[in-house]
Amino acid sequence: MLTTNINVEKQAIEAKKASKKLSILSTEEKNEALITLAKTLETNYETILKANEEDLAKGREKGYEDAFMDRLALSKQRVFDFAQGLRDVAELEDPTGQIHSQWELENGLDVKQVAVPLGVIGMIYEARPNVTVDATGLALKSGNAIVLKGGSSAITSNKAIVDVMKQGLEETKIPTDAIQFIDSTDRKATQELFTMKEHVDVLIPRGGGSLIKAVVDNATVPVLETGVGNCHIYIDEHAEVEKALNILVNAKTDRPAVCNAAETVIIHKAWLDAHKDELIETLQKHEISTHGDDFAQEAIPGTKPAGEQDWSSEYLSKDIAVKTVADVVEAIEHIETYGTKHSEAIVTESEKNADTFMKLVDAAALYHNASTRFTDGGALGFGAEIGISTQKLHARGPMGLPALTTVKYMMSGNGQIR
Structure with a gap:
């Protein structure tokens, strides 16, 4: 002993x-x-x-x-x-x-x-x-x-x-x-x-x-x-703009240092092409710094190149990684590679894409058109929580x-x- x-x-x-x-x-x-x-x-x-x-x-x-x-x-x-x-x-x-x-x-x-x-x-x-x-x-x-x-x-x-x-x-x-x-x-x-x-x-x-x-x-x-909270917000091609931006801002900036804050935003390339001006304005207004792939760097001024460390780590700050994808399947694959099975969200008006995301993503808490910040014992009506389990045996989630x-x-x- x-x-x-x-x-x-x-x-x-x-x-x-x-x-x-x-x-x-x-x-x-x-x-x-x-x-x-x-x-x-x-x-x-x-x-x-x-x-x-x-x-x-x-x-x-x-x-x-x-x-x-x-x-x-x-x-x-x-x-x-x-x-x-x-x-x-x-x-x-x-x-x-x-x-x-x-x-x-x-x-x-x-x-x-x-x-x-x-x-x-x-x-x-x-x-x-x-x-x-x-x-x-x-x-x-x-x-x-x-x-x-x-x-x-x-x-x-x-x-x-x-x-x-x-x-x-x-x-x-x-x-x-x-x-x-x-x-x-x-x-x-x-x-x-x-x-x-x-x-x-x-x-x-x-x-x-x-x-x-x-x-x-x-x-x-x-x-x-x-579990560590490397949480993702996926903004799908069919996401409503104001809804998507509000969810992103809340998930990233409400309390950046907590485990249910978003660390990566995954964005459909078509959505980014169509709404990059609104996104850029929102990011600048809320002082969110971005680290992204090549497509994101071209679309969002000031975006730093993202590497493996950016995809896999918790920033616990107002920094966020930006990954661009061609469809919901590619978004799910990115989450499967880098997620920590904590909390993941999709913003979309497509019930089909939402259903695919909710069924295939392996995480303790999944959200459709809502912020990851709700993964919390108090927010879910437990009064308080002793932790958020990302394993599968005995207990999972808050x-x-x-x-x-x-x-x-x-x-x-x-x-x-x-």
Whole structure:
């Protein structure tokens, strides 16, 4: 076992014990606890902001990019927003204890498939302190304990948030050990969490591609893989101009640093020929920088040549790659080559082309005439999300409460033997 300055195994064991107590609490008791946590966060927002300023100061010293600093920064409004997120989760239906199916065998044995908590969730994430609250709220509502390992850039903020939430839990039926925070910047602590298979039931990585790959490649604990968002907007030959431009602007500029922002716009060459003036005006108005293929460079002034890096990476800025195609099939082929199976959109008035796109593109979330920015637990009515899964087993897409449960088969009989 790897050793660190803190005892990760002890924390995981404490979380496991707490998960047993948490799993038998009523929905009402869990909801009351979430509301208490929300109030406690709001009451102590100044403590959280003071801690966050320490992280921001370190970030400025290290020269972090603006997009990174935006994800790291908190304000009173942001603290109140994620406190409200806890109240929203409290309003959601509790998935635990729900009977998915029930039947009776010929011998009279009653069979039920029932949703139950996973147990202990290990959450490994980077710069967003709001994840600390969102993940904790979803875990507790679904009856799970959680072990949090945030990135070093937000460690002071995250510790303050967890300390405040633990203070709040003291007034509830949920044991304080149900929230564990690994207060260490030592990578060995993360690696140790990777191997806690006997105490941790699932790991959820949330962050950049290198973090996710490290967890997937090295963990012995089962991983719910979240994905990098190299998302595409395909503007088809039959796209309505204003609709297409509005969707493009929203998907690229609403919050450029998030995983559901568009990184590539694929444009039918005939549409670009017909509407390049409107497109150029829109790009310039919203200060969107373009990197494109030869056709795009000729059509859009100032477009830089695009290479493999442009097609395959997240800009997380107001830069966008521009790929031109001859038809919907070529657009799909480009997405298949460079997409990350996160979120993809087609803008078209052709039902045939839309149907082809929706059936053939392999991604967790697909859109016809809408922005990719809706791939979000809150936007889709989940209250909050613990991450967006791009894998296919157990959970896919924004993961809310149901994704944090598994099932038990519960049989009831009257002395039946086989």
